Amino acid sequence: MGGGTIRDMFLARVPNVLRADVYATAAMAGSAAMILGRRVGLPPTLAAIIGGVVCFGLRLVSVWQHWNLPRVAG
Numbered sequence: 001m002g003g004g005t006i007r008d009m010f011l012a013r014v015p016n017v018l019r020a021d022v023y024a025t026a027a028m029a030g031s032a033a034m035i036l037g038r039r040v041g042l043p044p045t046l047a048a049i050i051g052g053v054v055c056f057g058l059r060l061v062s063v064w065q066h067w068n069l070p071r072v073a074g
Contacts, residue, residue, distance in 0.1 A: 021062065021068060021069070022058065022059060022062035022067055022068070022069065023059070025058070025069065026054075026055045026056075026058040026059040026062065027055055029054055029055060029058050030051040030052060030053075030054045030055025030056075030058070031051060031055075032051075033047075033050055033051045033054040033055075034047045034048055034050065034051025034052075035047075035051075037050050037051065
């Protein structure tokens, strides 16, 4: 995955990780959950675990349900 992202950046293309699957979206949701947990006063370790579970869970469900991000015509 990392090599493809670097290749796409060198070719001035939007990386596949941001176009098709729910990789980046799941990572953003997990990060948001962790930040929200810290803002409400959860300990750092618990907030990180919750963020990881949210990220992993969203990715797992997206693979199971064959979710993809919407595509922009152009």
